[in-house]
Amino acid sequence: MPKVGMEPIRRQQLIAATMAAIDEVGLSEVTIVRIARHAGVSSGIISHYFGGKDGLLEATMRQILTDLSQAVARRRRALKEQGARAQIGAIIEGNFDRSQISGPAAKTWLAFWASSMHRPALARLQTINDRRLYANLCYQFCKKMPREQAKNAARDLAALIDGLWLRGALAPEGLDADAARDLALAHLDRLLTA
Amino acid sequence: MPKVGMEPIRRQQLIAATMAAIDEVGLSEVTIVRIARHAGVSSGIISHYFGGKDGLLEATMRQILTDLSQAVARRRRALKEQGARAQIGAIIEGNFDRSQISGPAAKTWLAFWASSMHRPALARLQTINDRRLYANLCYQFCKKMPREQAKNAARDLAALIDGLWLRGALAPEGLDADAARDLALAHLDRLLTA
């Protein structure tokens, strides 16, 4: 079995297995044996590549946040128009991108959200991501309204996105991404015409 | 030490200690020894009154949900006007009631939120509470708009409330209840005038 250059392959494999395991039994019940079994490898390999369970969990959260950033960035790059409405629309669509709404990713995210309240390493990642979303929204809204009003609009929309997301993760039937996106876009229009 | 009639006192004491402990180290790091130490009693007493750790956790979540229901019910009962706008306003204010936004309650709630994805007993409580909020909002919005539009408005507002709440629980500086309430109320007005 041993070949060279396995490191990047195993890392991706184990991160995916971590999401699957969290989706299956929840973050608090996840063990390294379970994750290893999901990936079809032995448990020892986790410490070898990630230094331990915590390292793997942090890498998994980092992956999820990176996926989200890229989903948003991709949509914004693909835009022809540069207006505020179009930019914010792309941010919304990116947040409900396919890679973000698959069962494993959704539940993993919510689990990390809760866990980040008490793990400084995860909280740091969480905060960085949060601030970027807020700053982007704020910048775009400022084009259309006074600064204070724009701040409120950004807070408002960020909360709605997170709320739709949260309720989708908790609902037994999962998140209806299309419906959620439509609600957020309608809300955006209301904010811009007010 | 032993006096009669300690049961209700100890139950409340232990539930409060559970919230404090979760606020301190997070749900996943909470041990019965830690909770017992918070309450100033021995660890054995938890199994005596709650049948075990899980029983105590479920009782704690039930307490939080009950507190919320009562905060909402109290505000609605105090209303003079019965209009949809006033009723929904009371629901919003109840959701940002003092008892709900104290540090321990906020973090405990988010922790249970995540945990309910994989614990049927907690998921049941969560679902009941959720459905009641949605049904109430839906009923009130229906007075002011067509049924399908009302459903969307209810989903919208419920998501915004949860989102504001979630971001408040995660923010290092905690939830600014007044600001959150104002955002939700402004959003309500936008929904009603659209």
Next chain:
DNA sequence: TTTTGTTTATTGAACGTTCAATCAATAAAA
């Protein structure tokens, strides 16, 4: 009023289980 017996409240050490981490052993590849 004292004595005796019963119930309620509580403790904390002991037990069995579970888990993350470690590491000696092994095998393919270079």
Next chain:
DNA sequence: TTTTATTGATTGAACGTTCAATAAACAAAA
């Protein structure tokens, strides 16, 4: 032969639960 990749049994710590022991409060009997 050396390096890289991997295994899985083992270890030690941590946890929830159990339970025998204890003590206060109460009730009935003497």
